[in-house]
Amino acid sequence: MNPTHYLMLSALLFGIGAVGVLIRRNAIVVFMSIELMLNAVNLSFVTFARMQGNLDGVIIALFVMVVAAAEVVVGLAIIMSIFRSRRSASVDDANLLKY
Amino acid sequence: MTQALQLAAHLGAAGAGSAVPPEATGVTAIAWLVLVLPAAGALVLMLGGRRLNRIAPILGCLTVVAAFVIAVSIFFATIGAGAGDRVHEIPIWSWMPVQALQVEFGMRIDPLSLTFMLLITGVGSLIHIYSIGYMEHDERRQRFFAYMNLFVAAMLLLVMGNSFVTVYAGWEGVGLASYLLIGFWSHKRVAATAAKKSFVMNRVGDFGFVIGIFIMFAEMGTTSFSGVFANIGTVAQQHPGAVTAMTLFLLLGACAKSGQVPLQAWLPDAMEGPTPVSALIHAATMVTAGVYLITRSADIYNLSGTGQLVVSIVGAVTILVGAIGGCGKDDIKRVLAYSTVSQIGYMFLAAGLGTGVYGLAILHLLTHGFFKAGMFLASGSIMHGMNDQVDMRHYGALAKRMPLTFITMACGYLAIIGFPYLSGFFSKDPIIEAAFAAGGTKGWLLGGAATLGAAITAFYMTRLMIMTFFGEARWKNLTSPDGRAYHPHESGLVMTVPMLILSIGSLGAGAFLASGERLVGWLTPSVGEFAEPHPTLLSAGVITWGNVVLMLVGAGIAYVYFGMRPVPVTQPATRNPVVMLSRAGVGGDAINETLVARPGLWLARTSSYLDARGVDGVVDGVGTAILGLSSWWKGWQNGYVRSYALSMLSGTLLVAVALMVVNFS
Numbered sequence: 001m002n003p004t005h006y007l008m009l010s011a012l013l014f015g016i017g018a019v020g021v022l023i024r025r026n027a028i029v030v031f032m033s034i035e036l037m038l039n040a041v042n043l044s045f046v047t048f049a050r051m052q053g054n055l056d057g058v059i060i061a062l063f064v065m066v067v068a069a070a071e072v073v074v075g076l077a078i079i080m081s082i083f084r085s086r087r088s089a090s091v092d093d094a095n096l097l098k099y
Numbered sequence: 100m101t102q103a104l105q106l107a108a109h110l111g112a113a114g115a116g117s118a119v120p121p122e123a124t125g126v127t128a129i130a131w132l133v134l135v136l137p138a139a140g141a142l143v144l145m146l147g148g149r150r151l152n153r154i155a156p157i158l159g160c161l162t163v164v165a166a167f168v169i170a171v172s173i174f175f176a177t178i179g180a181g182a183g184d185r186v187h188e189i190p191i192w193s194w195m196p197v198q199a200l201q202v203e204f205g206m207r208i209d210p211l212s213l214t215f216m217l218l219i220t221g222v223g224s225l226i227h228i229y230s231i232g233y234m235e236h237d238e239r240r241q242r243f244f245a246y247m248n249l250f251v252a253a254m255l256l257l258v259m260g261n262s263f264v265t266v267y268a269g270w271e272g273v274g275l276a277s278y279l280l281i282g283f284w285s286h287k288r289v290a291a292t293a294a295k296k297s298f299v300m301n302r303v304g305d306f307g308f309v310i311g312i313f314i315m316f317a318e319m320g321t322t323s324f325s326g327v328f329a330n331i332g333t334v335a336q337q338h339p340g341a342v343t344a345m346t347l348f349l350l351l352g353a354c355a356k357s358g359q360v361p362l363q364a365w366l367p368d369a370m371e372g373p374t375p376v377s378a379l380i381h382a383a384t385m386v387t388a389g390v391y392l393i394t395r396s397a398d399i400y401n402l403s404g405t406g407q408l409v410v411s412i413v414g415a416v417t418i419l420v421g422a423i424g425g426c427g428k429d430d431i432k433r434v435l436a437y438s439t440v441s442q443i444g445y446m447f448l449a450a451g452l453g454t455g456v457y458g459l460a461i462l463h464l465l466t467h468g469f470f471k472a473g474m475f476l477a478s479g480s481i482m483h484g485m486n487d488q489v490d491m492r493h494y495g496a497l498a499k500r501m502p503l504t505f506i507t508m509a510c511g512y513l514a515i516i517g518f519p520y521l522s523g524f525f526s527k528d529p530i531i532e533a534a535f536a537a538g539g540t541k542g543w544l545l546g547g548a549a550t551l552g553a554a555i556t557a558f559y560m561t562r563l564m565i566m567t568f569f570g571e572a573r574w575k576n577l578t579s580p581d582g583r584a585y586h587p588h589e590s591g592l593v594m595t596v597p598m599l600i601l602s603i604g605s606l607g608a609g610a611f612l613a614s615g616e617r618l619v620g621w622l623t624p625s626v627g628e629f630a631e632p633h634p635t636l637l638s639a640g641v642i643t644w645g646n647v648v649l650m651l652v653g654a655g656i657a658y659v660y661f662g663m664r665p666v667p668v669t670q671p672a673t674r675n676p677v678v679m680l681s682r683a684g685v686g687g688d689a690i691n692e693t694l695v696a697r698p699g700l701w702l703a704r705t706s707s708y709l710d711a712r713g714v715d716g717v718v719d720g721v722g723t724a725i726l727g728l729s730s731w732w733k734g735w736q737n738g739y740v741r742s743y744a745l746s747m748l749s750g751t752l753l754v755a756v757a758l759m760v761v762n763f764s
Contacts, residue, residue: 021744030740091740098738 006047013040027079027089119325123187126176136162138252144245151241156231159244167220185624207261211625215258222383225597230375232593250276262323273385281372293368300365304355311348328398335402346406353389360417364687370432374479383468390446411451417444418552420685425559427681430489449530455630456533458619463526469604474511476598480504480590486579496572500587503595510602516557522609536632557653565661
């Protein structure tokens with residue numbers, strides 16, 4: 001098993017997530033893309049932990065998951081309340097906070 | 100050793116001892132009360148506000164009269180003492196204890212300061228009492244008396260201080276009081292302007308005075324009289340230039356305060372103030388502060404021939420400028436003001452003639468204080484009875500309507516023109532003799548100017564008397580500018596009594612003070628031994644009686660011009676160069692305009708241009724650039740989350756690429 005393959009998969013997933021954040025307007029999809037990026041990074045961490053032969057990367061991956069879970073809770077709540085007040089889940093519609 | 104002895108002898112001859120004078124005892128020790136009483140009166144009246152209007156005149160007079168009583172008792176305690184025991188110091192507190200700069204706040208009670216204290220509080224009391232009547236109908240009496248008391252206090256500080264810095268404090272104080280009182284009727288535009296003019300012109304002189312004090316401190320490290328006079332001899336040996344600089348800068352200060360050429364133009368304008376102010380401040384006391392300063396600094400002036408020469412030239416020129424200025428004016432107070440300028444010129448002339456004749460300057464100062472204050476009060480009394488009209492062309496034949504005023508004015512008139520055996524004769528004649536005694540061309544020029552000035556004085560004062568008190572009653576067919584007819588009447592007792600007391604002074608003060616060298620002998624500890632001038636060019640008798648003849652000629656010409664012909668009620672056009680010169684104020688304003696106002700204006704305009712185009716350009720440029728940059732930059736904050744994400748991604752990639760380039764190259 002070659003770790004390079006895992007890293008390439010991770011980079012691919014991260015790229016898909018980044019492009020998703022940039023081009024999709026639906027807040028839910030943007031959110032899912034962010035989760036994808038986070039997990040792509042987790043995959044890299046685990047791979048590196050395996051390559052180094054210690055548990056540091058695995059532990060960080062667990063931390064990332066905790067943070068991601070918290071973020072989902074807060075983020076989804078925000079998206080819900082925006083949808084309730086504006087009847088839209090488009091991130092481009094919520095653009096009032098500007099110059 | 101010989102040199103030191105000569106120096107010591109010189110200082111001894113110059114008067115003030117080199118050692119610090121003894122501390123005062125007995126009644127002299129409470130001399131500070133003389134200063135504190137009017138100051139307290141000023142404070143109470145200023146803080147008390149209008150509710151004090153009723154008691155203000157009484158309070159104002161009482162403080163000054165009380166100060167006068169104390170001054171008189173100090174005088175009697177001192178007069179019996181020998182020449183060496185007449186100088187006392189009263190240390191009060193350490194004012195500026197800053198390493199090398201040690202300024203003590205203290206008082207010096209010696210014959211010179213006592214003489215001034217008596218003049219200020221004595222004439223001040225009379226004028227305060229007169230003001231009770233003169234300001235009777237004014238809404239702001241409390242403020243008037245507060246300012247008058249402030250003036251008296253500041254003037255006393257000026258003459259009682261024992262260091263140049265203390266004198267300077269009083270100097271500024273009288274300047275402030277003068278400003279406040281000239282502009283007392285500030286609703287009149289001319290009064291407000293005149294006040295500002297006097298203040299600004301006095302600043303020019305204050306600047307000179309301050310520089311003089313700085314030089315003293317730089318050269319001797321002290322500013323107290325005893326310290327400066329003890330060390331000035333050493334400075335004169337090491338840096339004679341510094342002594343001359345001191346004398347010239349002090350003279351600049353004295354010129355501004357005393358209305359001497361080239362800073363005389365403010366004094367005639369100062370007549371916009373109430374008449375008691377003109378009498379007290381702009382005739383009897385404040386304007387003589389310059390003479391006081393020079394006489395007080397006798398030990399400095401004695402060591403600089405140049406300084407003394409400049410002082411006497413300023414005096415001689417001012418005698419003529421003031422006298423000519425008085426010839427063509429129709430405003431009675433302005434004529435008197437120009438006459439003041441001219442008479443102070445005599446005092447400067449005497450002070451500049453140096454060792455031995457300082458006493459004559461003070462003698463003329465005292466007699467002038469009496470007769471000029473009397474004449475100003477008389478002119479105030481005329482204005483009081485003539486709807487505040489000051490134009491003499493509206494007067495005429497007032498002698499019968501205002502007999503007491505006429506007597507006062509006549510006494511002052513006879514005194515000022517030097518009528519034999521009246522005050523002015525005894526004080527002016529020795530000055531003219533002393534001027535001739537200077538010898539050579541200098542003697543001829545100074546003496547000639549003084550003699551000519553005396554003749555012109557007789558001319559313009561006779562003109563004033565004839566236009567005011569004799570001739571036709573021109574006021575019968577005229578009305579004052581506010582449309583009221585004139586009903587000339589004599590003023591009340593509260594005004595006439597002080598006038599009459601002053602007129603006794605105009606008649607007798609000269610004889611009293613001059614006989615047996617009473618005054619000049621008394622002043623010896625302050626200004627040095629009096630030396631009778633011995634004119635070599637002409638004999639004293641020729642000068643004295645020649646002056647009397649010239650005085651009669653001047654008066655006769657005035658009688659021919661104004662007594663034998665009717666006086667026009669409006670100012671006639673003239674081609675007479677002297678009258679034109681006089682109406683133009685003898686170029687006083689032109690000098691100001693050319694020397695100070697125009698260059699100042701030019702400087703201000705250039706600075707303003709540089710400020711608007713240079714400094715403001717840079718400041719505004721920076722502001723505009725930042726504004727433009729930020730309005731372009733704020734466009735990035737567009738509210739679209741995805742564009743923020745893109746910039747974050749780009750930034751991250753940039754950092755990553757940079758790291759890679761650094762790590763792998």
